[in-house]
Amino acid sequence: MMLPSSFWKKSHSNFKLPGRAVRLVALLLLLGSSGYVLYLDITIRDAFEGRKFALPARVYGRALEVYPGLKLAREQFVGEFKSIGYHENPQPDEPATYKNTLNGMEFTTRDFVFGDGVQPAQRLRIEFADGKVSLLQVRGSNDVDMPLLRMEPPLIGGIYPGHNEDRELVRIGQVPKQLIDALIATEDRKFYTHWGIDPRGIARALYKTVTGQRIEGGSTLTQQLVKNFFLTSERTLTRKANEVLMALLLEMHYSKDEILETYLNEIFLGQDANRAIHGFGLASYFYFDHPLGRLEPQEIATLVGMVKGPTVYDPRKHPELALKRRNVVLQVMVSQNVITQAQFLAARREPLGVVQRAPAGTSPYPAFLQFVHRQLERDYREEDLRSEGLRIFTTLDPIVQHQAEEALASRLAAIEKARKFAANTLEGAVVVSSTQTGEIQAMVGGRDARYAGYNRAIDAQRPIGSLVKPIVYLTALEDPHRYTLITPLDDTPLVWSQPGTTDWKPQNYDHQFHGQVQLRTALAHSYNVSTARLGIELGVEHILGKLPLYGIERRPPPFASSLLGAFGLSPVEVAQLYQTFADGGFRTPLRGIRAIVTAEGKPLQRYPLNVEPVAAPAPVYLLTTALQGVVREGTAQSLSNWLPAEMNVAGKTGTTDDLRDSWFAGYTGDRVAVVWVGSDDYKTTGLTGASGAMTVWGEMMKNIQPEPLEPAMPENIEMVNVDPVSGLRYDAGCKAGVLLPFIKGSAPAESSHCGASSADRSGTKPEAKPGTEKKNWFQRLFD
Amino acid sequence: MINRYAWYLASAWLLLLAGCAGVSTQPSTTAATAGAAPSGAQQSGEGAIIKAVPKSAMSENKAVIALLDRAQIDNESGQREAAGSSLERALRIEPRNPWLWLELAQVRLAQGQYAQAITLAGKSNSFSARQPLVQAENWQVIGQARVAQGDSAGAEQAFKLAAEFAQQAKADADRNSGFNFQ
Numbered sequence: 001m002m003l004p005s006s007f008w009k010k011s012h013s014n015f016k017l018p019g020r021a022v023r024l025v026a027l028l029l030l031l032g033s034s035g036y037v038l039y040l041d042i043t044i045r046d047a048f049e050g051r052k053f054a055l056p057a058r059v060y061g062r063a064l065e066v067y068p069g070l071k072l073a074r075e076q077f078v079g080e081f082k083s084i085g086y087h088e089n090p091q092p093d094e095p096a097t098y099k100n101t102l103n104g105m106e107f108t109t110r111d112f113v114f115g116d117g118v119q120p121a122q123r124l125r126i127e128f129a130d131g132k133v134s135l136l137q138v139r140g141s142n143d144v145d146m147p148l149l150r151m152e153p154p155l156i157g158g159i160y161p162g163h164n165e166d167r168e169l170v171r172i173g174q175v176p177k178q179l180i181d182a183l184i185a186t187e188d189r190k191f192y193t194h195w196g197i198d199p200r201g202i203a204r205a206l207y208k209t210v211t212g213q214r215i216e217g218g219s220t221l222t223q224q225l226v227k228n229f230f231l232t233s234e235r236t237l238t239r240k241a242n243e244v245l246m247a248l249l250l251e252m253h254y255s256k257d258e259i260l261e262t263y264l265n266e267i268f269l270g271q272d273a274n275r276a277i278h279g280f281g282l283a284s285y286f287y288f289d290h291p292l293g294r295l296e297p298q299e300i301a302t303l304v305g306m307v308k309g310p311t312v313y314d315p316r317k318h319p320e321l322a323l324k325r326r327n328v329v330l331q332v333m334v335s336q337n338v339i340t341q342a343q344f345l346a347a348r349r350e351p352l353g354v355v356q357r358a359p360a361g362t363s364p365y366p367a368f369l370q371f372v373h374r375q376l377e378r379d380y381r382e383e384d385l386r387s388e389g390l391r392i393f394t395t396l397d398p399i400v401q402h403q404a405e406e407a408l409a410s411r412l413a414a415i416e417k418a419r420k421f422a423a424n425t426l427e428g429a430v431v432v433s434s435t436q437t438g439e440i441q442a443m444v445g446g447r448d449a450r451y452a453g454y455n456r457a458i459d460a461q462r463p464i465g466s467l468v469k470p471i472v473y474l475t476a477l478e479d480p481h482r483y484t485l486i487t488p489l490d491d492t493p494l495v496w497s498q499p500g501t502t503d504w505k506p507q508n509y510d511h512q513f514h515g516q517v518q519l520r521t522a523l524a525h526s527y528n529v530s531t532a533r534l535g536i537e538l539g540v541e542h543i544l545g546k547l548p549l550y551g552i553e554r555r556p557p558p559f560a561s562s563l564l565g566a567f568g569l570s571p572v573e574v575a576q577l578y579q580t581f582a583d584g585g586f587r588t589p590l591r592g593i594r595a596i597v598t599a600e601g602k603p604l605q606r607y608p609l610n611v612e613p614v615a616a617p618a619p620v621y622l623l624t625t626a627l628q629g630v631v632r633e634g635t636a637q638s639l640s641n642w643l644p645a646e647m648n649v650a651g652k653t654g655t656t657d658d659l660r661d662s663w664f665a666g667y668t669g670d671r672v673a674v675v676w677v678g679s680d681d682y683k684t685t686g687l688t689g690a691s692g693a694m695t696v697w698g699e700m701m702k703n704i705q706p707e708p709l710e711p712a713m714p715e716n717i718e719m720v721n722v723d724p725v726s727g728l729r730y731d732a733g734c735k736a737g738v739l740l741p742f743i744k745g746s747a748p749a750e751s752s753h754c755g756a757s758s759a760d761r762s763g764t765k766p767e768a769k770p771g772t773e774k775k776n777w778f779q780r781l782f783d
Numbered sequence: 784m785i786n787r788y789a790w791y792l793a794s795a796w797l798l799l800l801a802g803c804a805g806v807s808t809q810p811s812t813t814a815a816t817a818g819a820a821p822s823g824a825q826q827s828g829e830g831a832i833i834k835a836v837p838k839s840a841m842s843e844n845k846a847v848i849a850l851l852d853r854a855q856i857d858n859e860s861g862q863r864e865a866a867g868s869s870l871e872r873a874l875r876i877e878p879r880n881p882w883l884w885l886e887l888a889q890v891r892l893a894q895g896q897y898a899q900a901i902t903l904a905g906k907s908n909s910f911s912a913r914q915p916l917v918q919a920e921n922w923q924v925i926g927q928a929r930v931a932q933g934d935s936a937g938a939e940q941a942f943k944l945a946a947e948f949a950q951q952a953k954a955d956a957d958r959n960s961g962f963n964f965q
Contacts, residue, residue, distance in 0.1 A: 067846030068845070115868065148846035148849045434878070436879070439875075609871050609874070611899070613902055613905060712909050
């Protein structure tokens with residue numbers, strides 16, 4: 001390492017100093033300043049080396065897979081284009097451009113590095129008919145049909161280094177010569193010849209300062225870089241002196257190209273909410289939405305002009321000032337022969353051409369990003385997340401997310417209005433996942449979905465009330481010798497004493513007791529008393545002990561009241577619970593991340609689909625039938641205001657004491673979704689599960705257009721026509737009967753004449769046919 | 784008896800070595816019959832009927848077929864992770880397609896993730912009512928995974944079921960002359 005002090009000494013060696021004392025003082029000063037310079041040297045080199053590679057992790061949403069037959073409307077596809085920054089162009093042959101045609105669009109994709117390799121840009125055509133993709137082709141001299149297109153995934157956020165700095169790292173070779181020339185012509189014409197400072201500039205600045213005029217620049221690019229490393233608004237002579245020294249030191253250690261490259265990546269060029277835009281690479285995307293290599297002369301001039309004052313000359317906030325500044329730079333460019341006179345004239349005529357885009361801040365989906373970040377923190381060091389430029393591919397589906405956000409905000413506002421609540425008294429959270437893969441498609445942490453604060457979807461643990469009941473009923477249905485969908489349950493007054501608690505006297509929501517009710521009816525109407533009796537009969541510990549099986553780690557208190565949901569879970573935990581019911585007894589851990597790739601595009605980690613069989617398919621099938629009954633004829637009947645009966649939705653309402661929490665959890669053929677509505681301060685809202693959360697759920701699902709629920713029927717299930725009241729078997733053709741699934745061997749044996757239903761027989765317990773030998777359910781699965 | 788289990792082990796080992804245990808159904812069925820021929824399937828004399836299943840019978844969606852093709856290429860070159868990733872993409876399009884779950888089960892089997900292979904084959908079974916051909920393949924996977932886990936009794940039971948379903952598939956195919964399974 002070259003000693004910085006030697007340099008210092010050299011520049012002072014010509015002074016003649018009279019007298020010993022003076023020489024001693026000078027020596028001491030020299031030593032002292034050498035030490036100081038050494039300190040500055042270390043500081044600036046640390047900054048230079050450290051900053052060179054701090055790249056944020058980029059988080060992407062799911063890549064839309066497009067294929068003929070996909071349910072996708074043209075407007076949704078335009079929305080997708082917007083989210084990945086495509087723009088309209090009458091000649092859509094450049095990457096990220098599109099044009100509308102009669103039935104669809106022509107467009108060109110970008111190169112994109114996925115976890116499984118590069119997907120090159122392609123010129124394509126798409127057409128739509130009846131809300132579906134009807135044609136997908138590669139455009140060429142001969143158009144060729146394409147089976148599948150994976151769009152580039154939308155960038156949904158980043159995990160940023162330091163003070164939320166974001167940048168797109170560029171090598172000096174990737175930067176257009178025109179930009180470098182324009183920058184040097186405008187900011188520092190002697191860059192390639194000076195050694196870090198411009199003495200005339202400094203002299204001028206010094207003169208102005210001393211004569212009481214304002215303290216001003218005269219900075220070389222090197223000095224500006226130093227200034228950028230230690231961003232402060234302080235303008236003092238000391239700081240200026242440090243800056244000069246550090247600039248000199250930088251020039252001693254690094255080549256001009258290294259300094260210029262770092263400058264190009266480091267310079268602050270704007271603010272996007274709480275995200276700082278650093279460097280020309282990112283600024284090029286941020287303002288013009290294309291890479292550096294494709295910048296036009298006037299766009300280069302705009303960016304170079306911003307160096308002088310990124311806030312003052314922000315082309316979005318102050319377009320007139322930015323335009324004026326741009327034209328000044330263009331003038332410089334032509335006078336320094338960076339562009340020709342013709343280019344100059346053409347460029348001056350162009351508008352600013354900045355893409356209008358709402359500032360996204362750190363992420364438009366803060367709740368989901370937080371969920372992803374927590375998952376990442378388990379596997380990675382925070383500093384790596386913030387500096388290694390990892391690319392994180394997630395499961396978020398912006399189309400579903402948008403519907404979830406809209407439904408929550410609009411329904412809560414509507415409820416407040418209808419019930420004359422003060423505005424913004426209600427809060428809520430939504431989680432939507434895919435049934436078969438457990439991928440989280442949407443997560444809303446509160447009605448202001450952009451607010452990056454309290455995330456109710458993962459952090460609010462609210463009593464789940466009746467949402468817990470399916471566990472009780474599933475446990476019962478797992479024993480087909482004792483329980484079927486039509487087994488009568490006892491819904492008469494109950495007093496339960498348990499050491500350690502006061503006597504427990506559960507009540508039904510309607511404050512009535514219903515005598516003998518069929519199991520499916522008790523669940524459909526969410527009767528508390530019969531459920532409590534059933535749960536106690538099966539064993540409180542036994543039922544609660546099953547929670548870990550369904551992916552719930554939290555252990556509720558071992559009291560009978562827990563059977564009615566007197567314990568808190570977060571919406572995402574409830575989604576995990578219902579995922580197993582929706583997926584026929586297979587538990588798939590909910591996932592937010594699919595894969596992580598290094599900055600260079602090398603696969604680092606995959607989060608593969610993982611499936612665990614935790615409940616036998618047949619009882620789960622029965623449970624789903626019962627939960628479909630909740631929607632068809634039970635507490636969630638009014639869901640039909642949103643979704644047609646053919647959807648066959650299975651779901652459960654949840655309402656807690658004094659109407660503090662309103663829940664709905666349910667599933668369609670392809671999605672599991674959970675909604676919670678309540679107030680953050682645990683005040684009563686007057687809402688039941690059906691009047692609050694369920695309306696959000698319905699509104700959201702209506703717009704998502706889910707697949708109808710048709711669970712695969714396990715082989716040990718048979719459909720039997722029974723009298724809906726007595727539960728006795730009818731002939732298959734009897735129209736008065738109801739067709740219900742039974743685990744083979746458990747259907748009622750006793751039959752009745754068609755239509756002989758009578759209420760007085762409803763109490764008789766239909767005989768279960770015994771005889772099936774007891775086997776582990778997993779063994780039965782493979783029978 | 785012991786001899787037969789040695790065969791099971793040997794055949795499973797061969798499959799792993801050849802890297803073709805997880806090959807998608809077209810070759811995998813051939814692989815299963817070729818590699819696992821000495822196993823239960825052949826002993827009961829039915830395994831040989833499962834030969835090539837045309838991709839068009841696995842899905843009507845060309846996107847899914849394209850992904851299956853891709854998974855197959857990746858799997859053949861030992862890129863199991865990539866193959867799994869393509870299959871997951873296909874499953875997002877057709878989450879209830881038993882062939883896709885079967886393929887994924889085969890990839891996991893090739894990766895040595897036996898418990899996952901068994902579960903995924905079981906999941907495929909849950910979607911393959913009245914599709915004995917897929918079920919036969921699933922039981923084949925379960926059998927091989929059980930062999931690798933050292934569960935010889937379970938493996939034998941699985942291979943027996945595989946043979947039964949294969950026979951059923953053959954009978955179906957014979958009935959339906961329009962659909963030729965060879």
